[in-house]
Amino acid sequence: MMKILVIEDDKSIAELERDYLEINGYECDLAADGIRGLEMALTGDYALIILDIMIPGMDGFELCARFREQSDTPVILLSAKKEDIDKVRGLGLGADDYMTKPFSPNELMARVKSHIGRYERLTGKDGGKNGGNRLLKIRELEIDKDSRRVFLGGEEKIMPAKEYDLLLFLAENANRVFSKEHIFDRIWGMDAIGDVSTVTVHIRRLREKIEKDMDNLQYIETVWGVGYRFKG
Known part of the structure; x- marks a missing residue:
């Protein structure tokens, strides 16, 4: 079963995301601050990271940038900020997607599945259908x-x-x-x-x-x- 890491300091939002992820067949780990979140992201075997920007210890922007230095696992940023500059900054640091709060849990799940599917196709983890050393x-x-x-x-x-x-x-x-x-x-x-x-x-x-x-x-x-x- 694939695991998703949710880095979110708002307990109610984190638990909501975990519930929807588990309903959709994923395992879910939670981290409530950036320092612990980065440690888990770099050492755990996760299919995708859901990362809130405004978290204690280390904000989501810095965490995303440092994570991208070592991993290409998909990252979805979440933020209450709706300004385009925050979206552009997040994507510029290596995030694969950006959603603003409040968000639809069903839409989040759709994006999770889409990014995991795309990543698997790119990395050949979808069954090795491409074959050959190209x-x-x-x-x-x-x-x-x-x-x-x-x-x-x-x-x-x-x-x-x-x-x-x-x-x-x-x-x-x-x-x-x-x-x-x-x-x-x-x-x-x-x-x-x-x-x-x-x-x-x-x-x-x-x-x-x-x-x-x-x-x-x-x-x-x-x-x-x-x-x-x-x-x-």
Whole structure:
């Protein structure tokens, strides 16, 4: 049975999330502060992390950033803040999704299932249907589709699920121009909650990891007024 970690200091909300997760067939561990939450996230075998931003000890932003240095397990951020800047900041730090309180427990469960399913497909944990050692190489960039590992000049670059999905999509369609809307629909899904600003955030994060010179882009270029193109 898959385990989910809920990092939330509001006991009533944490217990509500735990109840819905268990009803949907997941095991659930709870942490009430950021320090304990990070320790559990890094040492436990979790399929997904549900992380509140306003928690004691270490806030959700810092926790997410530190967790992303070592793991690409999906993270859903929860916050009472509705400002776009908080959403952009959270996604920029590596979160896979962002929900504002109050939220629908059923919607949360739908997103949990969606992110776990996508992560399993990307990591080959969905039954190994892809088969074969498939390596996509573009100059110094190497993408191992089976192990979901990315290397630049031999150095591994840790990427959350959405970053990897976006990079693979662009690299497999090199020299084609895609609008932000097309990319959003393809990577996040037409029914996803969010907007195309998410694409901009993830493109920036990818560039920070694979581009050596931001003034002389070698991989992902902007086609002004249209969208983005991966240079094959």
